Each structure stands twice: as structure tokens, then as C-alpha cells.
Amino acid sequence: MEEYAREPCPWRIVDDCGGAFTMGAIGGGIFQAVKGFRNAPSGMNHRMRGSMTAIKTRAPQLGGSFAVWGGLFSMIDCGLVKVRGKEDPWNSITSGAMTGAILAARNGPVAMVGSAAMGGILLALIEGAGIMLSRFASSQFPTGPQFAEEPAPAPMPAAPFGDYRQYQ
Amino acid sequence: MPVAVAPYGQGQAQPSCFDRVKMGFMMGFAVGMAAGAMFGTFSCLRIGMRGRELMGGVGKTMMQSGGTFGTFMAIGMGIRC
Numbered sequence A: 001m002e003e004y005a006r007e008p009c010p011w012r013i014v015d016d017c018g019g020a021f022t023m024g025a026i027g028g029g030i031f032q033a034v035k036g037f038r039n040a041p042s043g044m045n046h047r048m049r050g051s052m053t054a055i056k057t058r059a060p061q062l063g064g065s066f067a068v069w070g071g072l073f074s075m076i077d078c079g080l081v082k083v084r085g086k087e088d089p090w091n092s093i094t095s096g097a098m099t100g101a102i103l104a105a106r107n108g109p110v111a112m113v114g115s116a117a118m119g120g121i122l123l124a125l126i127e128g129a130g131i132m133l134s135r136f137a138s139s140q141f142p143t144g145p146q147f148a149e150e151p152a153p154a155p156m157p158a159a160p161f162g163d164y165r166q167y168q
Numbered sequence B: 001m002p003v004a005v006a007p008y009g010q011g012q013a014q015p016s017c018f019d020r021v022k023m024g025f026m027m028g029f030a031v032g033m034a035a036g037a038m039f040g041t042f043s044c045l046r047i048g049m050r051g052r053e054l055m056g057g058v059g060k061t062m063m064q065s066g067g068t069f070g071t072f073m074a075i076g077m078g079i080r081c
Helices: A009-039 A044-084 A090-101 A110-140 B017-046 B051-078
Strands: none
Touching: A009 B051, A044 A110, A090 A110, A110 B017, A110 B051, B017 B051
């Protein structure tokens, strides 16, 4: 989710939310197909129907929870961009941790801390992988990271969130 | 894309869709392995695995979470190209 030119800030929330829903729905579809196939009673017909049922019930749920995560994550991310005035990996890590904490808020403070640690570690790993990948790519190709070179999005006429350069 | 802007051979070309998906999978797999190593160690220690059994349990968790993460990252790359 991280290593291409991202959308400018307010629209990033919508983008991440939708992307996360699609990702969760497709991925959940794949995994639930396998799971439903294995859990169904024997017989090809039953197995097909079992995997279909599992996809239909579980994949939208998984997509929904992915979408909640993604939407809240990028909302906090944009908030941090606005508050701190810069955009660096710490934003992602903090917002991952805060997302984990907020989504576990109804389970009590212990669960909140655990979930926040999980989110923070996960996002730190992803950010670290992205940084390492772009460093590796820029050392391999003399022109810099090829992956990040999407055509730059058209500059917004009036950027309400200030400057979005990457300050890494 | 015109050929004139490609002085570095194929390096200048945009990576193809499959390349991006592959890269996403590799990255997700690496991230998932690392995350699985951490969380797997905790959870296996918690349920009382020690020694050789612990190694097996952690390895299994690492492979599982690597596969899951890799698949999701690959999909995430695939839906955007």
C-alpha cells in the first residue's frame, strides 16, 4: 500500500478505504474458497457449494473490516500530516498503532495496548520493507526507484492540507 | 512510450503488472515472515512450547503469516495497475 506516489491527503482516505475493501474482499474470497472447500462434506457438488457459501458469507465481512482499518488508518495519517506538517514513516507507524488501539477500544485497555503494539510493529515492518526496497532499487538502477515513478498526480488547485512532499 | 527515452535498456520501462504483483508478494512475504517470527514466538511461548517444538511452531507461524501477507500484498498491488 505504501510504495507508490500516494494520493494527496483528503482523497487518500477514500482511496485507502476502497482499496482495502477490494483487497480484503478478493483475498478473503481466495482464502474462504479454500476453507469452504475443505470443510464441506465430501462430494464435488457439496464442496463447490460449501466454498461458494463461505465466500458469500465471509469475504464481504473481511473486506469490511479491512476497509475500516484502512479508512481509520489513513484518516489518522492525514491528521498527523496536518498536525506535524511533515510526512514520514513515523506517521504511518503512529497511525497504525492508534488505529489498532481505537479498534480495540471496546475490549478494555489491555487489549488496546496489545492491539496498538501489533499495529505499530506491523506498520513499522511494512515501512521498513518499503524503505529498504526503494534503497535497493535506487542502488540497482541508476535513475532511481522505478516503482515509485508513477506519473505525478495533477497538483490540486488549492491544497487545503499544505505541502505534501516526502521528507524521508 | 517512445524508445528515445530509454537509455538504460529495459531499466527505463515501467515494471509490468506481473512484476509489480511479484514484488508485492515478495515484500509481503518478507514482512509476514518477520511479523510471524515475533508474534509466533510470543504465542508459542505462551501456550508452553519449548525447545525443538518451539522452533517448529514458530516456523509454522512464520510460513503461514508470510503466505497470508504475501497474498494480500500481491492483491493490493494487482488491483492498482
